[in-house]
Amino acid sequence: MTDSTPAPARPAGSPGIRSLAVLLTALVLATAAAVMTYLAVAHSRAGGGAPPPGLTLFQASTLNALAAGHYDGDLAFAALKPHGDFGLGTVNALDGEMIALDGQFYQIRTDGIATPVAEDQKTPFAMVTAFSPQTTAALAQPLDFRQLQAHLDGLLSDPNLIYAVKITGRFRWLKARSVPRQTPPYPSLAVAAGRQVIFEFTDVEGTIVGFRLPAYLQGVNLPGYHCHFLTADRRRGGHLLDCRMEQGRVEIAALRNLYLKLPTGVATGQDLSRDRRQELEKIEN
Numbered sequence: 001m002t003d004s005t006p007a008p009a010r011p012a013g014s015p016g017i018r019s020l021a022v023l024l025t026a027l028v029l030a031t032a033a034a035v036m037t038y039l040a041v042a043h044s045r046a047g048g049g050a051p052p053p054g055l056t057l058f059q060a061s062t063l064n065a066l067a068a069g070h071y072d073g074d075l076a077f078a079a080l081k082p083h084g085d086f087g088l089g090t091v092n093a094l095d096g097e098m099i100a101l102d103g104q105f106y107q108i109r110t111d112g113i114a115t116p117v118a119e120d121q122k123t124p125f126a127m128v129t130a131f132s133p134q135t136t137a138a139l140a141q142p143l144d145f146r147q148l149q150a151h152l153d154g155l156l157s158d159p160n161l162i163y164a165v166k167i168t169g170r171f172r173w174l175k176a177r178s179v180p181r182q183t184p185p186y187p188s189l190a191v192a193a194g195r196q197v198i199f200e201f202t203d204v205e206g207t208i209v210g211f212r213l214p215a216y217l218q219g220v221n222l223p224g225y226h227c228h229f230l231t232a233d234r235r236r237g238g239h240l241l242d243c244r245m246e247q248g249r250v251e252i253a254a255l256r257n258l259y260l261k262l263p264t265g266v267a268t269g270q271d272l273s274r275d276r277r278q279e280l281e282k283i284e285n
Contacts, residue, residue, distance in 0.1 A: 056257040057162050057211065058083035059127050064219045065263040066090070066125040067276045069186040073124035074264050077105055077117050083259070084128030086164060088209055088228040092122045094192055095181035097239045099209050099228040100128055106230065108237045110178045110197040114230060127211055127221075129164050133251035139169060145242045149225050152212070155252060160214050162255040165225070167208040169248015174201040176229050176238030190279045198241070205232040208240060219273070220260065222280045 060075045071094045085103035090096065096109035098117065105117040135155055143151060148167075156163060177196045186192075210227030217223065230237040263272065 055129075055132070055253070055255050056083075056259050057127060057129050057164070057255045058259045058261070059125075059221065060089070060123055060261045061125045061263045062219065062260070062272065063125065063221045063280065064272045064274070064276055066094075067189040067280055068272060068274070069188045069192075070263060071124045071182055071186050073122050075126070075261060076120055076122050078119040080123060080126055080128060081105065084130050086131035086166065086209060087126060087128030088211070088226065089123050089126030089128075091117065092124055093181045093183070094124070094179055094186075094189075096178045097228055097237070098123065098126065099230050099237055101207060101209055101230055101234075104234070106234065106237070108178050108228075110180050112176075112178065112197075112199040112236050112238060114235055114237050127226075129253065129255060131164055131166065131251075131253055133164075133166065133253045135250075135252040135254075137250050137252075139167070139245060139248045139250055141247075142172070143245050145240070145244075148243070148245055152225070152250065152252070155250070156212070157254060160216070162214065162217075162258060163212040164253040164255060165208070165210045165212060165227075166251040167210070167245075167248055168206075168251075170203075170205050170246045171201065172203060172244045172246050174204060174206075174229060174243040175199070175241045176201070177241055178238045188279075199236070199238055201231070201236075206230055206237070207232070208243075210240070217258075218277055219275070220258075222277070222284060224284075226284060 060080065061070070061073060072092050081103070085100065087100040089098045091098055091107055096107050099106050099108065099114070106114040107117045108114050137155055139151070152165060175198060177198045179192050179196050182192055207230050208227050209230065210225055212225050213221045213223050215223040227240040228237065229240045
């Protein structure tokens with residue numbers, strides 16, 4: 001006679017159930033790893049490298065490489081934009097100044113006019129961040145550029161950090177510049193900047209987009225403030241040289257990480273260690 005009594009159910013902790021749980025867990029982990037690998041490879045192929053963490057300055061190349069005349073980068077603006085909505089830099093062939101504000105990227109050539117940067121344009125040097133200020137303050141008294149920088153220094157929590165600075169307001173007077181497009185063989189930045197075109201603005205409203213870098217980043221960037229300017233109507237601007245501010249508002253973000261995309265192309269393998277601080281300070285000011 002056949003026994004038709006059903007077999008007892010396996011307890012939850014039996015070997016068969018545990019094996020199935022282990023198999024399902026491994027399958028989930030393998031799938032997650034595959035997805036993360038795919039995303040990392042896709043991001044890398046897009047030219048961006050590994051995604052940077054928050055409170056990060058993303059910098060394409062070094063200022064020393066730019067100063068040496070390396071004006072052809074391989075990073076397209078389409079790949080740069082995911083790294084930040086606020087920043088400054090230039091475009092290939094040193095064709096003017098670049099400023100990024102609220103996720104919009106503008107190129108300012110020697111006519112002083114701001115035009116949108118095309119997605120397929122490339123940059124040899126750029127600095128961007130996802131701007132999220134931790135400090136805000138009103139600027140209620142007139143300040144020239146040196147006084148403005150000193151005032152900003154008094155608002156910083158730690159001089160060894162990197163700071164993104166946004167200043168919106170009215171300026172009695174402001175001086176900015178841009179440089180003309182260069183052709184190979186490229187001159188040094190000091191020579192190219194000697195051909196700069198200067199613009200002067202009076203009674204203008206607009207925004208300063210800037211960064212302050214600590215002294216130990218010399219060579220990677222220039223210590224101190226580096227600022228660009230864009231008018232309130234976003235039609236004109238340039239690299240800020242001097243100003244007289246009437247009143248405004250400052251927003252500051254302390255950045256605790258630096259993500260550096262190393263120089264590539266013609267800069268690969270060349271000696272970029274030369275101390276160019278003096279010539280860069282003359283160019284910036």
